[in-house]
Amino acid sequence: MQLFIGNKNYSSWSMRPWVLLRHFGIPFDEVMLRFDGFGPASRFKQAVLAVNPAGTVPVLRDGALVVWDTLAIAETLAERFPQHALWPRNADARARARSLCAEMHSGLRALRGACPMNIEAQLPEVGARVLAEQPAVAADLARITAMWTDALATSGGPFLFGEFSIADAFFAPVVARLRSYALPVPAVVAAYLDAVWASPGVAAWVAEALAEQEFLDFEEPYRSGR
Ligand SMILES: N[C@@H](CCC(=O)N[C@@H](CS)C(=O)NCC(=O)O)C(=O)O
Numbered sequence: 735m736q737l738f739i740g741n742k743n744y745s746s747w748s749m750r751p752w753v754l755l756r757h758f759g760i761p762f763d764e765v766m767l768r769f770d771g772f773g774p775a776s777r778f779k780q781a782v783l784a785v786n787p788a789g790t791v792p793v794l795r796d797g798a799l800v801v802w803d804t805l806a807i808a809e810t811l812a813e814r815f816p817q818h819a820l821w822p823r824n825a826d827a828r829a830r831a832r833s834l835c836a837e838m839h840s841g842l843r844a845l846r847g848a849c850p851m852n853i854e855a856q857l858p859e860v861g862a863r864v865l866a867e868q869p870a871v872a873a874d875l876a877r878i879t880a881m882w883t884d885a886l887a888t889s890g891g892p893f894l895f896g897e898f899s900i901a902d903a904f905f906a907p908v909v910a911r912l913r914s915y916a917l918p919v920p921a922v923v924a925a926y927l928d929a930v931w932a933s934p935g936v937a938a939w940v941a942e943a944l945a946e947q948e949f950l951d952f953e954e955p956y957r958s959g960r
Pocket residue numbers: 740744745746747748772789790791792802803804805
């Protein structure tokens with residue numbers, strides 16, 4: 735199995751399936767398609783289009799089978815590796831976990847737009863400013879806090895549904911954003927951020943993201959250099 739991904743410091747969608755595979759110890763080969771732009775002439779776009787007609791990472795390839803889009807990849811992995819509880823084993827918890835992932839996948843756009851993932855960056859003043867100036871970002875933060883607080887209260891933690899699952903992998907890039915932009919969260923959510931950051935798949939991704947040391951200006955609305 736090959737997983738095609740983008741730069742670890744920036745590629746929030748790539749992070750999700752990579753973290754999931756690493757957390758559960760599922761073997762795979764990583765293929766890094768470094769971002770050099772997203773235009774049709776970029777090396778990244780040409781390389782990714784050769785694998786995935788949708789032109790995005792992540793992509794899972796196994797022989798002739800190509801699966802793209804994080805939700806489809808997560809579902810495929812859950813089906814292929816039933817020995818691991820990628821989704822919660824309990825049916826109600828699984829349905830709630832799917833709802834959280836679907837909301838993440840299609841929503842929370844204001845936060846995603848204003849606070850792009852940038853694992854190595856520390857931008858607390860930007861976080862304070864966007865929170866004060868953009869009510870939609872504050873609304874997304876309130877929604878995330880409510881979702882997580884509710885799931886953690888029901889499961890008892892330390893992860894959203896007790897043990898680490900696809901839901902935590904889906905929100906790992908949000909955890910990275912809340913940390914980088916120092917967005918304020920209640921204590922129960924702060925403990926969840928720490929649990930996710932310390933979990934093995936996420937910690938491995940973060941270590942490799944920090945080692946990249948590559949500055950991509952088109953991914954950097956707030957910094958002019960490292
Ligand atoms: N809905 C897709 C989104 C994937 C996506 O947007 N990936 C970004 C990298 S994080 C990308 O490949 N962008 C290339 C482009 O926008 O042209 C998924 O869930 O996989």
